[in-house]
Amino acid sequence: MLKIGKFTFESRLFTGTGKYSSSALMEESVLASASELVTVALKRVDLKNQFQDNLLLKLNHPHIKLLPNTSGVRNAKEAVFAAQLAREALETDLIKLEIHPDPKYLMPDPIETLKATEELAKLGFIVLPYIHADPVLCKRLEEAGTSAVMPLGSPIGSNKGLKTIDFLEIIIEQSNVPVVVDAGIGAPSDAAKAMEIGADAVLVNTAIAVSPDPVAMGLAFKLAVEAGRMAFEAKLAPQHTGALASSPLTSFLDD
Amino acid sequence: MTSFKDVFNSYDWDKVKASIYSKTEADVLHALQKTKRNLEDFKALISPAAEPFLEEMAQLSQQISLKRFGNTIQLFAPLYLSNECNNICTYCGFSFDNKVRRKTLNEKEILQEVEAIKSMGYDHVLLVTGEANQSVHVDYFKKAIALISPYFSNVSMEVQPLDQEEYETLTPYGLHAVLVYQETYHREDYKKHHPKGKKSNFDYRLETPDRLGRAKIHKMGLGVLIGLEDWRTDSFFTALHLSYLERTYWQSKYSISFPRLRPFSGGLEPKVDMSDRELLQLICAYRIFNEEVELSLSTRESEKFRNNVLKLGITSMSAGSKTNPGGYAVEPETLEQFEISDERSPAQIADLIRSQGYEPVWKDWDNVLSLKTY
Numbered sequence: 127m128l129k130i131g132k133f134t135f136e137s138r139l140f141t142g143t144g145k146y147s148s149s150a151l152m153e154e155s156v157l158a159s160a161s162e163l164v165t166v167a168l169k170r171v172d173l174k175n176q177f178q179d180n181l182l183l184k185l186n187h188p189h190i191k192l193l194p195n196t197s198g199v200r201n202a203k204e205a206v207f208a209a210q211l212a213r214e215a216l217e218t219d220l221i222k223l224e225i226h227p228d229p230k231y232l233m234p235d236p237i238e239t240l241k242a243t244e245e246l247a248k249l250g251f252i253v254l255p256y257i258h259a260d261p262v263l264c265k266r267l268e269e270a271g272t273s274a275v276m277p278l279g280s281p282i283g284s285n286k287g288l289k290t291i292d293f294l295e296i297i298i299e300q301s302n303v304p305v306v307v308d309a310g311i312g313a314p315s316d317a318a319k320a321m322e323i324g325a326d327a328v329l330v331n332t333a334i335a336v337s338p339d340p341v342a343m344g345l346a347f348k349l350a351v352e353a354g355r356m357a358f359e360a361k362l363a364p365q366h367t368g369a370l371a372s373s374p375l376t377s378f379l380d381d
Numbered sequence: 382m383t384s385f386k387d388v389f390n391s392y393d394w395d396k397v398k399a400s401i402y403s404k405t406e407a408d409v410l411h412a413l414q415k416t417k418r419n420l421e422d423f424k425a426l427i428s429p430a431a432e433p434f435l436e437e438m439a440q441l442s443q444q445i446s447l448k449r450f451g452n453t454i455q456l457f458a459p460l461y462l463s464n465e466c467n468n469i470c471t472y473c474g475f476s477f478d479n480k481v482r483r484k485t486l487n488e489k490e491i492l493q494e495v496e497a498i499k500s501m502g503y504d505h506v507l508l509v510t511g512e513a514n515q516s517v518h519v520d521y522f523k524k525a526i527a528l529i530s531p532y533f534s535n536v537s538m539e540v541q542p543l544d545q546e547e548y549e550t551l552t553p554y555g556l557h558a559v560l561v562y563q564e565t566y567h568r569e570d571y572k573k574h575h576p577k578g579k580k581s582n583f584d585y586r587l588e589t590p591d592r593l594g595r596a597k598i599h600k601m602g603l604g605v606l607i608g609l610e611d612w613r614t615d616s617f618f619t620a621l622h623l624s625y626l627e628r629t630y631w632q633s634k635y636s637i638s639f640p641r642l643r644p645f646s647g648g649l650e651p652k653v654d655m656s657d658r659e660l661l662q663l664i665c666a667y668r669i670f671n672e673e674v675e676l677s678l679s680t681r682e683s684e685k686f687r688n689n690v691l692k693l694g695i696t697s698m699s700a701g702s703k704t705n706p707g708g709y710a711v712e713p714e715t716l717e718q719f720e721i722s723d724e725r726s727p728a729q730i731a732d733l734i735r736s737q738g739y740e741p742v743w744k745d746w747d748n749v750l751s752l753k754t755y
Contacts, residue, residue: 145451147738169534169747198750200632208750229600229634230627230673283449336447 128326130304131219131252131273133191137162138321139351140193140306141344142331143181144170151340153184159344165193165222165329168208173215182216193254195222201235202242209246221246222276223255232282236263240270247271256308259290261297268303275301276329278309279320283332285312288319298324314343314350321354322362384591385625386584392621394567397424398614404428413437418670423620426666427613435662442665442694445672454734455697455742456727457505457537458498461706462486462525464716466511468578470564472606472642474704474718475511477578481716485516488528490711495532497709501701501727504744505535507560509704509718512541512579519547523554530555535746537600541579542589548596555748560602561589562638565609566618574609590622594630599751601626601633602677607660608642608651616663620670636675636697637667643681643719657686661693668694680721687723687730692737700730 128135141161146152156164164185172179185192194212199205202225209221223246225239226232239255240263246253252273257263259277267275277297280286287310288294298305304326311317317328330347337343404425412422413434425431431438463485466475486494498506508525510517522540530536537558538551548559565571568583575581593601603622605615616639623635639660642651655663660682667676675696678687691698701724703709705717725733731741 145453146740147452148735148740169745169750170742172744173747173749196750198746200751204750211749227632230631285448332448332451335451 128304130254133220133252135162135327136160137348137351138327138355139317139348140165140308140327140329141334142329143167143185144331145335146340149180149184152181152335155334155340155344156185156190157187157344158341159334159348161344161348162189163191163193163220165195165331166216167195167197168212169198173211176215191220192216192218193220193222194218195224195256197224197226197232199225200227200238201225202238202245205238205242206245206249209242209251210249213251219250220252221254223253226256234258234278236260239263240266243267243272244270247273254306259293259297261293261300264297264301264305268301272303274304274306274326276306276308279307279316280310282309284310285333286310287312287316291319291323294320294325295323314346317347318350318354318357321351322357324358327351383629384588385622386588388621388625389566389587389618392618394614397617398611400424401428401613401617404430406430406433409434412669413441420617420620420624420670423666423670424617426669427616427663431662431666432658435658435665438662438665438669439693442668443692445668446692446694446696449672450696452739453742454691454695454739455505455745456503456731457507457535457697457699458501458503458727459507459509459539459699459702459704460491460494460498460529461509461704461708461718462491462521463510463513463517464706464718465513465516466578467514468512468580469576470578470580471574471576472564472609474716479716484706484712484715485510485513485521486706486711488524490707491525491528493710494707495529499532502731502743503727504533505537505746506533507537507539507699509538510540514541514579519543519550522551526551526554526556530748534744534748536748537602539602542586543592545592545596548593548598552596552598552751555751556598557746557748557751558600558602558634558636559593559598560604560636560638561586561593562602562604562606562640563587563619563622564606566605566615566622567610570610590626591629594626594633597630598633599746600636600675602636602638604638604640606640606642607655608653611653612655612659612663616666620667623671623674634675636677638677638679639663640679640681643722657683660686661690664690664694680723681719682722684723684725688733691734692739698730700725700727 140163196205196208254274256276264275280289306327307320307325308329334343401424408425409431412425465483539560677697680702705715734741
């Protein structure tokens, strides 16, 4: 069972709500994925009338927790303010910290993210920061009190898969908090791979939302994440490229 | 201080034009096959040589847009605050020499218009004026934005170019985006179309996006008025401007519009005609060239065209627009800037978007995300 802050999750697949052709289809897809943590952009929901907001109404299921995100803010100060608004309107301490001052590639700002994490952790938030696959930054975030880290697999929305895999492996090896691979996961096989190398969870949005059949794709990702996790727990057989039968360098010991 | 003027001055209009018209089928194929396109590729995509590839371009443009923006179209409405104007512009209904009674909305009238626009479902409003610095000035804008921003999540503005400090005073009141169209990048032709008024200063207008970038505006919109000059050459300069801005002011977002000259009271016939086929080619070329830029289509375009291109690269649309101050509620008969073509209501356009399997998005920003510091 995955534990983040005070919450536990059966499902290791986190999903998003953007880019769907309708909120009804989004709901159906999220349900098919069995995801229990769904991220919502604050800029897309009506925080003044949260009980009438169409998107939020669709996510009103007992097994689903909302993960509000701060997409659109450009620095730590704005992020902290947005997180406080989210906490008040949506009654949750969970916050996905997204500070990408670059609106073109939505690259996360490591400096502002670290600052905001320090402050939000002090304010009692369960912080899940979206970051580059930077192992040192992950350790610094841990020290700052983060509840998880969310390194990117490749640029957000790119569907390019785990381009950062070497760094993800270091992060997973060193981390004391859950590692959630976020951004760039384009196919169920990418999600399975992330789980096989030991990620605690993955977050997938574009690959599901933009598929011609988001409901089937939600289910496909669910199965892939489960298979990947099962394989990780069962321990993958090591890879070998050559035969190991003869031992020309050490056979002299047996002579 | 870096400025686009220096980049712009290193280009020669006639050479650029010749280079676009000399692009070949091979150049187009090369541009289509790459994954990252540069300005030379953009030239190929807008060239006559790309015309036979329009279907391929449309498919590619749709695919790329879907990946970035999903199955969504954003909706916004213009709110004309004033049609007072001291400029003479040969193509515009608000031109100073168009001797028609002028109107600038007062606070009470603004709120009436706000109510009418809100009742149509809008949450994103674009404030528009002419250029009348003695009455419609920064203080007027400040008051108007402060008045309007509690009602809308996103307030954008399309008014006369301002100084950096002026933009900086407006953003804390809730100003999210500013659109400033160069109209044409042809310096001599620009002079002809803007013989009088502050707008006749080509360089001041050209450097407006630099001032906006320095003022750290969240989003800015670029474009030319299609019909004044060769649209391919003008669009190249727009793309050049965009590329420069993205590199220089990397924290801002960009959008592009492609208004075609429309009839208005006292109007000018377009010097250059652009067919629907060519406009679609331009939309697809922008999308293939730049996967992240927002592309906006207004009610200037016909129902048929809007029905068919909304999934081919566009990211935002207006609907049910009035192009005159007071047009929604206060005084529907005042002087309008131009006649719109697609007169369907926002609800009809939202239904159209849904019927094509896309979701109309009314809200994609919240002005609480940028801290108000005033």
